[in-house]
Amino acid sequence: MFVLRPAELADLPQIESIAARSAIGITSLPPDRDRLADKIANSRYSFASEVDMPGEEAYFFVLENASSGELVGTSGIAAAAGFHDRFYSYRNEIIVHASQELKVSNKIHALHLCHDLTGFSLLTSFYIDPAYVDSDLPDLLSRARLLYVGEQRQRFADKLAAENPGVCDAEGRSPFWDAVGRRFFNMDYPQAEQLSGGRSKTFIAELMPQYPIYVPLLPAAAKLAIGQLHPDGELPFSILMDEGFEADTYVDIFDGGPTVEARVETLRSIRLQRRMTVSTNMPDLAETIECEEALVSIVANTKSQGFRSTIAPVVVGGGAGAGNSGDKVSISRKVARLLNVDDGDAVRVVPLDAGNHRLKGASW
Amino acid sequence: MVIVRPIRANDLAPLLALVRDTGVGLTTLPNNEALLRGRIEASLATFAGTADKADEQWIFVMEDITQARIVGICAIAGAVGLREPWYSYRVGTVVHASRELGIFTRTPTLFLSNDHTGASELCSLFLAPDYRVGRNGALLSKSRLMFMAQFRERFAAKVIAELRGVSDTSGRSPFWESLGRHFFSMDFAEADYLTGIGKKSFVAELMPKHPLYSSFLSKEAQAVIGETHEMTRPARRLLEQEGFRFEGHVDIFDAGPTLESDLVDIDVVRKSTTHTVAGIRDNSAEASADSASAAPLMLISNAHLAGFRVGLGCCKIANDKVVISADIAKAIGVEVGDAVRVVALSPSERA
Numbered sequence: 001m002f003v004l005r006p007a008e009l010a011d012l013p014q015i016e017s018i019a020a021r022s023a024i025g026i027t028s029l030p031p032d033r034d035r036l037a038d039k040i041a042n043s044r045y046s047f048a049s050e051v052d053m054p055g056e057e058a059y060f061f062v063l064e065n066a067s068s069g070e071l072v073g074t075s076g077i078a079a080a081a082g083f084h085d086r087f088y089s090y091r092n093e094i095i096v097h098a099s100q101e102l103k104v105s106n107k108i109h110a111l112h113l114c115h116d117l118t119g120f121s122l123l124t125s126f127y128i129d130p131a132y133v134d135s136d137l138p139d140l141l142s143r144a145r146l147l148y149v150g151e152q153r154q155r156f157a158d159k160l161a162a163e164n165p166g167v168c169d170a171e172g173r174s175p176f177w178d179a180v181g182r183r184f185f186n187m188d189y190p191q192a193e194q195l196s197g198g199r200s201k202t203f204i205a206e207l208m209p210q211y212p213i214y215v216p217l218l219p220a221a222a223k224l225a226i227g228q229l230h231p232d233g234e235l236p237f238s239i240l241m242d243e244g245f246e247a248d249t250y251v252d253i254f255d256g257g258p259t260v261e262a263r264v265e266t267l268r269s270i271r272l273q274r275r276m277t278v279s280t281n282m283p284d285l286a287e288t289i290e291c292e293e294a295l296v297s298i299v300a301n302t303k304s305q306g307f308r309s310t311i312a313p314v315v316v317g318g319g320a321g322a323g324n325s326g327d328k329v330s331i332s333r334k335v336a337r338l339l340n341v342d343d344g345d346a347v348r349v350v351p352l353d354a355g356n357h358r359l360k361g362a363s364w
Numbered sequence: 365m366v367i368v369r370p371i372r373a374n375d376l377a378p379l380l381a382l383v384r385d386t387g388v389g390l391t392t393l394p395n396n397e398a399l400l401r402g403r404i405e406a407s408l409a410t411f412a413g414t415a416d417k418a419d420e421q422w423i424f425v426m427e428d429i430t431q432a433r434i435v436g437i438c439a440i441a442g443a444v445g446l447r448e449p450w451y452s453y454r455v456g457t458v459v460h461a462s463r464e465l466g467i468f469t470r471t472p473t474l475f476l477s478n479d480h481t482g483a484s485e486l487c488s489l490f491l492a493p494d495y496r497v498g499r500n501g502a503l504l505s506k507s508r509l510m511f512m513a514q515f516r517e518r519f520a521a522k523v524i525a526e527l528r529g530v531s532d533t534s535g536r537s538p539f540w541e542s543l544g545r546h547f548f549s550m551d552f553a554e555a556d557y558l559t560g561i562g563k564k565s566f567v568a569e570l571m572p573k574h575p576l577y578s579s580f581l582s583k584e585a586q587a588v589i590g591e592t593h594e595m596t597r598p599a600r601r602l603l604e605q606e607g608f609r610f611e612g613h614v615d616i617f618d619a620g621p622t623l624e625s626d627l628v629d630i631d632v633v634r635k636s637t638t639h640t641v642a643g644i645r646d647n648s649a650e651a652s653a654d655s656a657s658a659a660p661l662m663l664i665s666n667a668h669l670a671g672f673r674v675g676l677g678c679c680k681i682a683n684d685k686v687v688i689s690a691d692i693a694k695a696i697g698v699e700v701g702d703a704v705r706v707v708a709l710s711p712s713e714r715a
Contacts, residue, residue, distance in 0.1 A: 097547055097570040101563065104570060106547060183579045184460045184469050192465070207460045207467060214572055216546035217580040 002072070002137055003338050004144045004300075004309040006047045007040045007060045014071040015040070015062065022127050029074065029125050046079070047305045051155045054079035054121060059148070061307075063128075063141050066338055072132055073141045076125035077148070079155060082118040088205035089117050089250040089259050090213070092227070109215040111226070113208065117250060117261060121149070123162035126236040133235060136311050136352055140298055142239045144309035146269040147300035147348040159263055162245065164237050165230035166257025176256030179222030181208060189254050208253055225256040233257070243267045273350040274316075275302070276329040280336045280343050282315055296352045299331060301339045308339045314349055365430055366500055367675040367695045368438070368507035371407050371423040376400060378434040379425070382492060394560035403439075410442065411670045418446035420518075422511065424672075426491065426504050429695055435495040436504045439488040440512065443520055445481035448565035452477055452526075452613040452622055455589060458577070472589070474576040479613065480622065484512070486525040489599060499661065499676055502709055505602045507674045509632035510665045514672070514705055516627055523627050524613075525603055528596040529620025530588040539619035542585030547571055555617055571616055589619045596620075605711045606631045635714045636707035638667070641700050642685035644693045660713040664688060666696045667703040679706055 007015065012033070019031040030036065039060055046057035056079070063073035081087035090111035098105040123145060128138050149156050168174040177189045184207055185192050192204055215223055227247065229237055237258070241247065244267050245260035252259055264270055282294070293315050300309035315330040329349055331339075341347060371379075376397075383395050407423035409415040420442025425434050444450045453474040461468045491504055512519050531537040531552065540552040548555065548570045558567050578586050590610055592600045600623065607630050608623035615622070627633060665674035677692030686704060698704055708714045 095573075097572075099566045099569055101566045102558070102570070104548065106549075106570060108547060108572070110574070183577070184471070185465075185467060186469065207462055207465070209458075209460075209471075209577055211473070211575040211577070213580070214546070214574070214576070217543070217576075 001066045003066050004061050004063050007043055007062045009040055011062055018127055054157050056083045072129040074125050074127045075141045077145055078122040078124055081120045081122040085202045086115045087118040088253050090253050111213040113210055117161045120159045120161040121156040138235050140311050143269045143298055144300055150270055150273050151302045161261040163259050164257045165233040166255030167225050167228050167230050174255040175221035176225040177254055179218050227251050227258045269350045273348050275346055275348050276327050278341050278345050278347050279328055279330050280333045282330040282332045297349045300348045301341050302346045310338050366426055366428050367673050368424050368426050369673050370411050371404055371425050375425055399561055417443050436491040438504050440508050441485040443482050444485045449478050450481050451568040451616050453616055455612045472578040476573055480524050482520055483522040483524045484520040503676055509630055510663050510674045513633040513636045521627055524622050524624045526622050527600050527620045528593040529618030530591050530593055537618040538584035539588050540617055542582040544617055590614050590621045631711050632707050636705050638703055638705050639684050639686035641698055641702050643687040644690050647689050647691050660708040662706045663709050664692055665705045666698050673697055
């Protein structure tokens, strides 16, 4: 079984090897031991803090194979994008240039540098071991964060955003960067990022063109790159799309990749999740056999530092045949141990297949 | 002999014949009878003192008085941009710099401006091809400066002149192709015509309002910003000799330069002097005097408003008195005792 939990300092060697493997573009996972150690330390501090409103906290999760101790993925949440500073994006805008006199009306696509997403909570650091791409684990990795957000609303903004990698070639050359950023930097983006010493992107953003960019003036390859996703980003992107994130408005100022955003309460895993009381009366066997009433779900405890989440079959309503007590949920002892909960504790549950959540007759 | 004088109502027909020679790019003089008639009426009202400041148009024609033929036209708009917005791009510089990253980029950037609102504009210069010889072009262009020197209180403190930008023989402007075309699917020639018939502000409203980094334009377009069309270079030189300077404003369609000067700094305005005509010599006497002393050719104008005349001739100045030859006196309609304004045609020959 796999469990998602906050990263610990002891995870550093494994996280370091994940960072080395992750593609260019996951800038929140730098291949640098000291910075990763800082990231873990900051995350531990964040999970432990009493928080009334989102600030500079950054929560960093790892996905662990509970039997082997191997880490197979990471994900994270920054409580407030651009905290203490600004979070830059380009906003897609349509400017209508019209003249009644000349009987013309032209829609001009322009990119406006903006700080709109400043203060949004930011989903970050998504990485899954390629061996598990076709499993349910990417869902756990991405959506368990929303169970944490659901339980810890005061720690997060009312709106979430997530950056997604834009298109680039095998050498990491981005047509959008070449047409926009390069004119002001005269260097490759990875180089610019490296030079900036891993500081916040704001440092680079301040050197970018501040005036709107008229898209018709860009070369064709750069136009096409606006809002276009790098193939490596398809998996996490599709999970966010299924959740109800919007991808049309904002793009990354460096590579043109789509930055998605949504109000927290509109997200499917937020709307469908329920906080229920655990009863550990489901036989462990049910995990492996077909159980008519069981619904495969993402389940998480309600702790912060001790946050745990996993995928497991649950029966809503207190056990087979009960069906009348909506705030009870049955899980197996094994799952309870993994989540570090016992009878009477609270958990948050959301069906894994949110689209088919009614199939098994559960009262979602 | 040619002189320059205010336009008259009966100049319309000969003027129409003249403008058929005009190519693309002389935006203020389109081949459009109704429009020209309107402009002549505006000019008559301006000279009569009945036009609103915003509508003032001082239009002059060059006439070959020997042949009674209209051979050129030029004009001054009293104050631009008071009816409809007057647009130009100001070419500014935006620097993106980071000492830490070793970055210093300087990007010429086009800012849409109405900076010249209210300025007086030299415009509509056109000379018949067979008269583009000798000093005719210089006389036509500078006649307006003589008029402004004489009636400076009627003009704005700032005087501008828009010069035609670079386009090829088929009227294709690289700047328009790289910028305007994206915002307005028409050829430069058509936009240029719309401008000429007074719809420039409509066209301008379809153009980008935000500053434009010139580095986003094609290399060809970047290269012509502030550059003058080959045919217009002599006109540019004439104005620059009179103190006009390119101060970074360019046309929003073809990026041709706007030259500008404060009225009081225009060389003709600073150095022309007024004198009373003390005597009129016969022409043969002048001719012999010319060859003897190589006296400089002078712009000589009378002091009338509606009856303004300016031509070229030689003169002898002593204190506030001047002696001029009989044919220029006749051409500009002055007699002994009348006031004239004089200045050497060539700036290098001015005191």
